[in-house]
Amino acid sequence: MLVKLLSGMRAARPGMQFVTRAIVEAIFLSEGSIGSADRVALSVGLRTRYQLARLLRRDGMPALHRLAAWATVLAWVQAAEDHGVSLCRLACRSHRYPSACYRLVRELTGLAWEQVRARGSGWVERQFIKELRAHRWRNPKRECTTPS
Numbered sequence: 001m002l003v004k005l006l007s008g009m010r011a012a013r014p015g016m017q018f019v020t021r022a023i024v025e026a027i028f029l030s031e032g033s034i035g036s037a038d039r040v041a042l043s044v045g046l047r048t049r050y051q052l053a054r055l056l057r058r059d060g061m062p063a064l065h066r067l068a069a070w071a072t073v074l075a076w077v078q079a080a081e082d083h084g085v086s087l088c089r090l091a092c093r094s095h096r097y098p099s100a101c102y103r104l105v106r107e108l109t110g111l112a113w114e115q116v117r118a119r120g121s122g123w124v125e126r127q128f129i130k131e132l133r134a135h136r137w138r139n140p141k142r143e144c145t146t147p148s
Contacts, residue, residue, distance in 0.1 A: 005074070005125045012132040013060055019044050020059040023052075024067060031075035033068040040064060062131065069108050070128045076101070077121045087113050 006025060010016070016024075023044065026034050034040060037049035046052050053063060061067065079085050087105070091098040105113045109127060116124065 005128070008125065008129045009132060012129050016059045016061075017055070020055060020061060023056075023064070024061065027064075027067050028071045028074075030071070032072040033065075037064050060132065069104060070124075070131075073105055073108055073116070074121060074124045074128070076105075077116060077124050080117050081121055087117075 005028065009024065010021070023034070023040060035043075037052055041047070041049050041052040044052070046055065056063065056067075062070075076087060076090050079090055080087065087101055088098040091101040102113050105111070105116055109116050109124070111119075
């Protein structure tokens with residue numbers, strides 16, 4: 001599944017810089033967060049989290065925390081499909097509050113966990129790719145203009 005998602009992501013963002021692609025792949029391979037924005041920025045040679053945010057935005061990607069949320073939800077759905085594990089149990093295993101996990105699923109997808117679970121990991125992947133395509137148009141590159 002991850003290979004399919006990453007190839008879909010590359011198709012949606014073919015001109016993505018190497019650093020951005022490495023960050024996104026690390027997030028999905030780790031199935032969630034890879035650390036704070038400050039730490040990630042320093043590890044890829046940037047000085048601040050603001051530079052990281054600009055890099056992601058220039059490449060048409062959502063914010064670091066949003067990417068981590070998609071990876072987390074996808075991992076949960078895949079675990080539920082593969083092992084029949086409930087979200088409550090997954091939350092407890094990862095030392096999270098179950099209510100926060102249910103809220104994250106709803107905030108990210110617009111659907112309740114039961115609906116997301118029924119639609120499956122393929123649906124979650126497609127929603128992520130849709131967000132990537134839409135994100136590019138919501139955040140176009142801004143040009144500097146001088147007042148006349």
